[in-house]
Amino acid sequence: MTALTDIGQLATCPPDDPGAGLVDRAALVWDEGVVVWAGPEADLPARFADAERLSAHGGLVVPGLVDCHTHLVHAGDRSGEFVERIEGTPYLEIAGRGGGILSTVRATRAASDADLEASGRERLDAMLRQGVTTVEAKSGYGLTVADEMRTLRVHRRLADAGPQRIVSTLLAAHAVPPEYADDRAGYVRLVVDEMIPKAAADGLAAFVDVFVEQGAFTGSEARTIFAAAAAHGLGAKLHADQLSDTGGAALSASVGAASADHLEYVSDAGGAALAAAGVVAVSLPIATLVLGQEPLPARRLLDAGVRVAVATDFNPGSAPSASLPLAMWLACTRQRMTPAEALRGATVEAARALRLDGVGTLVPGGVADVAVFEAPSLDAWLAGWRAEPAARAVAAGETVWMRDEG
Numbered sequence: 001m002t003a004l005t006d007i008g009q010l011a012t013c014p015p016d017d018p019g020a021g022l023v024d025r026a027a028l029v030w031d032e033g034v035v036v037w038a039g040p041e042a043d044l045p046a047r048f049a050d051a052e053r054l055s056a057h058g059g060l061v062v063p064g065l066v067d068c069h070t071h072l073v074h075a076g077d078r079s080g081e082f083v084e085r086i087e088g089t090p091y092l093e094i095a096g097r098g099g100g101i102l103s104t105v106r107a108t109r110a111a112s113d114a115d116l117e118a119s120g121r122e123r124l125d126a127m128l129r130q131g132v133t134t135v136e137a138k139s140g141y142g143l144t145v146a147d148e149m150r151t152l153r154v155h156r157r158l159a160d161a162g163p164q165r166i167v168s169t170l171l172a173a174h175a176v177p178p179e180y181a182d183d184r185a186g187y188v189r190l191v192v193d194e195m196i197p198k199a200a201a202d203g204l205a206a207f208v209d210v211f212v213e214q215g216a217f218t219g220s221e222a223r224t225i226f227a228a229a230a231a232h233g234l235g236a237k238l239h240a241d242q243l244s245d246t247g248g249a250a251l252s253a254s255v256g257a258a259s260a261d262h263l264e265y266v267s268d269a270g271g272a273a274l275a276a277a278g279v280v281a282v283s284l285p286i287a288t289l290v291l292g293q294e295p296l297p298a299r300r301l302l303d304a305g306v307r308v309a310v311a312t313d314f315n316p317g318s319a320p321s322a323s324l325p326l327a328m329w330l331a332c333t334r335q336r337m338t339p340a341e342a343l344r345g346a347t348v349e350a351a352r353a354l355r356l357d358g359v360g361t362l363v364p365g366g367v368a369d370v371a372v373f374e375a376p377s378l379d380a381w382l383a384g385w386r387a388e389p390a391a392r393a394v395a396a397g398e399t400v401w402m403r404d405e406g
Helices: 079-086 091-096 101-110 113-129 145-161 184-201 219-231 248-254 268-277 285-291 298-303 324-335 339-345 348-353 378-383
Strands: 002-011 022-031 034-040 052-055 060-063 065-067 132-138 165-173 207-211 235-240 259-262 280-283 308-310 370-373 392-395 398-402
Touching: 060 065, 060 378, 065 324, 065 348, 079 091, 101 145, 113 132, 113 145, 113 398, 132 348, 132 392, 145 165, 145 184, 165 184, 165 219, 184 219, 207 219, 219 235, 219 248, 235 248, 248 259, 248 268, 268 298, 280 298, 280 324, 280 348, 285 324, 298 308, 298 324, 308 324, 308 339, 308 348, 324 339, 324 378, 339 348, 339 378
Parallel strands: 002 052, 002 060, 065 132, 132 165, 165 207, 207 235, 235 259, 259 280, 280 308
Antiparallel strands: 002 022, 022 034, 060 370, 370 392, 392 398
């Protein structure tokens, strides 16, 4: 049993409370990886007197952060496109001539498994230093049966090695690969008839994602793919309304998706559909910053009763940063989310987008994933973007990262 004391401010992020569950001068106790008590340190029960003691040194303690949308495993970079975008070339134009996603597909297909795993490990380590203990990882840069499955297997090896929890998503419907440029229906059949059944049979994915957008996949194609996913027991997630209003929000609601991600062009009707269906809207503010777009209208969606998560969309093109705290700060400064809403978005709501019960919350019964930051309060932490790492990260009750004070 472990008691974390001397907490300047504790954010428990209760699942069914709209706030962050803030407690000043707090303590937190966990046993066998599960939270057993949280509250003011002055009220710490005597029965915990023999618990191992750790000190937060007056810092902020929050649930381990949950990045619910990343493209973790890939090869290559797209630095040339960075300059093009600065000069005003639209993303759809870059993608239309073989750049964008397809550029990364070529590099990923050419990379070895060992290289993909090593680069994935480096990225996970960087995320851990920022307090991220749960990561969703999408495929989508292979676009063949063999390459999509090997990406998912890299996810599994990284998860087995720990310490972070990894939720794997099959995003074979990320783009139509060049070899199927004249046979879109054939590629959709490949996803439906071979990729989804194999990923499900081998236990390699929890979700299937589809990119619905001009130049990617249509709503009708997405429905076909999601029907196959449901038949094989896999959940649905959707890249929706990123570059235009394609009706993706309503589509995600109609198929019972766990989340609809991006939503920069979501309509009021789409927002109402999300709220009614309980679909989590995932904001990706780093991508909109890089692409020069207006971000997801978080304030409008929250006011309409939609649960909003915050994630990085880490990828080599439109969001080449794996910093979830940066995404949270952008959610506050560009999307008018309060610090409490941004924190919930990167913890308990992000866990909801992955259908993970007990993750992203520090109420009794929650998983003891914990991040400690050198800030006196949540507001102070998110009031200004800071690049320094977390002081400590705990995964399932075990310290897995601690900043060297030397």
